[in-house]
Amino acid sequence: MTAGTPPVSDADDLRRQLLDRLQQLAPDSLDLIDESHLHVGHAGAQGGARHFRVKIVSKQFEGLGTLARHRLVYDCVRDLMPHPIHALAIEASIPPNQGLS
Known part of the structure; x- marks a missing residue:
């Protein structure tokens, strides 16, 4: 947990x-x-760890590949993993028509 982050x-x-x-x-x-x-019964769910799916559209993903987009998302929540978040499925994309000339 980072400084100033209240417990969940x-x-x-x-x-x-x-x-x-x-x-x-x-x-x-x-x-x-x-x-x-x-994921009930899954080993990672023991102790109350949660599984989330995030669908995010952001201009900040423009020009980035999938791995780089995922890294940006993980950087926002890294200290919450592996507990209280066990798994995070990410769908990260740019807005429609973004990056078109």
């Missing part, structure tokens, strides 16, 4: 914290889906 007390708090952190990427759209219910 429940799934709703974690969701709000993730959404707040991802605002650093100035998203045009952002959808955060808690998929933890799909």
Whole structure:
């Protein structure tokens, strides 16, 4: 946990914290889906670790490959992994018509 980051007390708090952190990427759209219910019994879910899917569209991804886009997203939440976030599926794209001349 980074300095000044309050502890995460429940799934709703974690969701709000993730959404707040991802605002650093100035998203045009952002959808955060808690998929933890799909991973019940999975070893990574033990102890309450959550599984999320993030769908984010941002101009900041322009000119970047998939790996670089994912790194930007992970940089926003790195200290929350592997607990309280066990897994983060990322769909990162640029706005439609972005990058076209």
